[in-house]
Amino acid sequence: MDKIVIELNDSKYTLEFNRYALITMEKRGFNPSVADSKPLTTLTELSRGAFIMHHPELKAEEIDKIIDEIPNKVEFTNALAEMYKNAIDAIVNGKSEKKGNATWGRA
Numbered sequence: 001m002d003k004i005v006i007e008l009n010d011s012k013y014t015l016e017f018n019r020y021a022l023i024t025m026e027k028r029g030f031n032p033s034v035a036d037s038k039p040l041t042t043l044t045e046l047s048r049g050a051f052i053m054h055h056p057e058l059k060a061e062e063i064d065k066i067i068d069e070i071p072n073k074v075e076f077t078n079a080l081a082e083m084y085k086n087a088i089d090a091i092v093n094g095k096s097e098k099k100g101n102a103t104w105g106r107a
Helices: 017-026 038-053 060-068 073-093
Strands: 002-009 010-015
Touching: 002 073, 010 038, 017 038, 017 073, 038 060, 038 073
Parallel strands: none
Antiparallel strands: 002 010
């Protein structure tokens, strides 16, 4: 899956989406279809969601401060949106690098 690494001061943050992060975002009400009418809310929640997989201990306020330091927010947002879409595609369409041994069929 795709990743973004942010380096700020002496810390390194890895942003990535997995099934748990996506489900957590949905439970929190994240809805990418409202991006045009609520761009700041969408950017904020998408950014916060990208931290869930590797940095679940960070509070929303801490994440917001990190995001405030990022230049080129349009490019950053586009990269996050692409990562989000790719993660969903990988889960739904089975494009994950991890292949299971399970099979299924209708009985």
